[in-house]
Each structure stands twice: as C-alpha cells, then as structure tokens.
Amino acid sequence: MPDTILILSDRADRQVRQLQASLERLGFNILTLHLADIAFDTRFSSGLAIPGLNGALPAGVIVRSISSGSFEAITRRLGILHAFAQMDVPVWNSAKAIERCVDKSTTTFLLAHAGLPTPQTFAVENLANARDVAERELGHGPLVLKPLFGSQGKGLRLIRSVDDLPQPEEVDDIYYLQRYVAHSGPPFCDYRVFTCAGEVLGMMARRADGWITNMAKGAKAEPVIGTVRPLLEGLALAASAAIGTDFAGIDIVPAADGRLLVLEVNSMPAWTGLQSVVPVRIADRIASALAARIAPALDERPAA
Known part of the structure; x- marks a missing residue:
C-alpha cells in the first residue's frame, strides 16, 4: 500500500x-x-x-x-x-516556519537580522505607543498599518497623520506599522517569487491601479523579464532561508530609488496567478x- x-x-x-x-x-x-x-x-x-x-x-x-x-x-x-x-x-x-510567517513582526525581525533589505518597521501595543511611533516617524513619510496576522491585502491602511491610527478595538490593540515604500504608479507593481526546497520555481509581477497589489484585490499577473530576475531570485532564496520555509511566496517591492525590499514571506501561498505566467507546474x-x-x-x- x-x-x-x-x-x-x-x-x-x-x-x-x-x-x-x-x-x-x-x-x-x-x-x-x-x-x-x-x-x-x-x-x-x-x-x-x-x-x-x-x-x-x-x-x-x-x-x-x-x-x-x-x-x-x-x-x-x-x-x-x-x-x-x-x-x-x-x-x-513546519509549525516553526508558519509561526514566523503568520506573525509579521517576527518575519520582519528575522529578515532584518539576516541583513536583508526590508522597510523600517515598528510593532507596538496600545494606541499611546502607536501615537509615539507615528509622531516620530511620519515626518519621514507615510506608514502602512497592517494586521499582524492578516493576509491577501485585507485590513491595510495608509497612515499619513496620527489621527489616521484606528482605535485599539479595531486592531486588537496591536499596531504593526511599516514604512510606506514609494514607487512609481499607477499602475503600481511589486513581485511575488515562489521558492521550494532551495529553488525558485517562478516569479510574477503584480500590477494594480492602487498601491495594494495583492491578487485577491484584483491585481493582474505578468511575467518578470530583464535583469531584475536574478536580483529577485537571490533575495527570495535568502528570505526563505532566514525564515526557514520549505516552500513560500516572497513579496518584494521596488522602491523609487531603485532598491528592492522584501515585504513579507508567506508560508501558505496560493499560486493560481503565478501559474498563469510561468511554464513550470508548481504543484508538481x-x-x-x-x-x-x-x-x-x-x-x-x-x-x-
């Protein structure tokens, strides 16, 4: 059997x-x-x-x-x-990898600790601490508030002033704030790279009219071409190794100054959009x- x-x-x-x-x-x-x-x-x-x-x-x-x-x-x-x-x-x-990916603050900590380029990030409890962060950091540009355990672009908010911070009950009193990465658009573009067992299986560009580029929010998948491919591959494999995933979807955003920054590592990624633009059969x-x-x-x- x-x-x-x-x-x-x-x-x-x-x-x-x-x-x-x-x-x-x-x-x-x-x-x-x-x-x-x-x-x-x-x-x-x-x-x-x-x-x-x-x-x-x-x-x-x-x-x-x-x-x-x-x-x-x-x-x-x-x-x-x-x-x-x-x-x-x-x-x-593994449970360890899932725990690290589900908690965005741990993901960001591990990426930064590994020396990978990732946006400045601040994760605090209670509104008073979040206001302190916002008052200190908003002078350098907007912040993005993300649910600590969220996915598919749900619950993202652009914070341009202290008054944009939601009340504690709306976010379970946890404020995960990340520097907004300015990049050209619309259309806005970022990348999803799929890794498995130390290899890159494929990558796609995600284009959207708004700054949220998740496929679940209506972004369109396109093939990735040009000299950016080896750069994305290197970053994605390093990010997967830092978190300890067996397979993962790594989100990478191009900044206006030309840098590539790792945003997230997803331990339970979908691949329908990616499969539409790559020849490899991901599931196989x-x-x-x-x-x-x-x-x-x-x-x-x-x-x-």
Whole structure:
C-alpha cells in the first residue's frame, strides 16, 4: 500500500486539488483533513488520533491553510504540527516556519537580522505607543498599518497623520506599522517569487491601479523579464532561508530609488496567478520535492 500524504486545509481549493493529483501520480495515497479534526490522544503510540489512519502516521504533511480560532485553538493546532515533527514526519511548512510567517513582526525581525533589505518597521501595543511611533516617524513619510496576522491585502491602511491610527478595538490593540515604500504608479507593481526546497520555481509581477497589489484585490499577473530576475531570485532564496520555509511566496517591492525590499514571506501561498505566467507546474514541483524529502525521513523514523 502506498504511503499516505496528509494535506491539511479548511477548504478544497484549486491548490489542494492540484497537490492531490500531483502526489497521486507519484504513487501516494492522499488524505485531506482540517487540522482542527486531529486530536492529541495518548491511547495511540503516536499520541495522535488522525481520522482515517487508524493510529498510523502519515509519510508527510502539507499545510495548505489553518482556519482562524481562539488563541487556545491555534496553539493546540500548531502543537499537532510540532508533534508530527517530533516523530520525524516531514511537515511542509513546519509549525516553526508558519509561526514566523503568520506573525509579521517576527518575519520582519528575522529578515532584518539576516541583513536583508526590508522597510523600517515598528510593532507596538496600545494606541499611546502607536501615537509615539507615528509622531516620530511620519515626518519621514507615510506608514502602512497592517494586521499582524492578516493576509491577501485585507485590513491595510495608509497612515499619513496620527489621527489616521484606528482605535485599539479595531486592531486588537496591536499596531504593526511599516514604512510606506514609494514607487512609481499607477499602475503600481511589486513581485511575488515562489521558492521550494532551495529553488525558485517562478516569479510574477503584480500590477494594480492602487498601491495594494495583492491578487485577491484584483491585481493582474505578468511575467518578470530583464535583469531584475536574478536580483529577485537571490533575495527570495535568502528570505526563505532566514525564515526557514520549505516552500513560500516572497513579496518584494521596488522602491523609487531603485532598491528592492522584501515585504513579507508567506508560508501558505496560493499560486493560481503565478501559474498563469510561468511554464513550470508548481504543484508538481512541490510534490516532487516533498517526495524526495520523505524517503530519508521514513528511513530515520523509529519503529512504532
């Protein structure tokens, strides 16, 4: 019986279906579950109850999405991913990488600590501290307020004055403020680079009429051409290494002065837009890279 790969997702989106087909072509059985449905259960030798596996462990895990929930719920779900890793089950991406990417302040800290170019960033609690930051920094240009745990361009605000700061209840009393990167537009452009297992699988330019260039907000994907490609590749691979991702979507913005700045590293990236402008089949490459990682992991796993 072929080994089982567990795809963790809260919705059967296009990426999940593509990954399933790619992994099945490699001979794996696929089980798709919500992470919330896996339980810690010490009746089993693994300590986990995984629906459909009768106490067995999967050969590998791909985390496609994790739904929102209370602090306790998210902590428990990430604990499940940590438990898989403890038992030598490859988890892409690992709980550690997901934690680093979901918390934008940690991502920015690690990028800056690695010496990568990233916009000046300030993450503080409570409105008084946010006002102090804004009063000090707005003289150098606008700031962008981002949800600490947000994605797809949701909740972004341009802060031009102290009065633009929202009330604490609107942002859970956490203010993540990043220097707005001035660049030409409209149309505005930035880049998404997709990395996997130490390689760049593809990249796209995202163009939009507004300064928010997420595909979910209506941006258009275009191929990346010219001498910027090797620069983007180097930055993306360095950013992935700094965060510790197995696969990732790295967002890079060109500044008006010609610099390229790393904005974010996404540990659960979609690739529909990217797939429309690159020849490689993203899901096939992820599946092949995970399969290559699984073989030695199975050899190293202790007997049950």
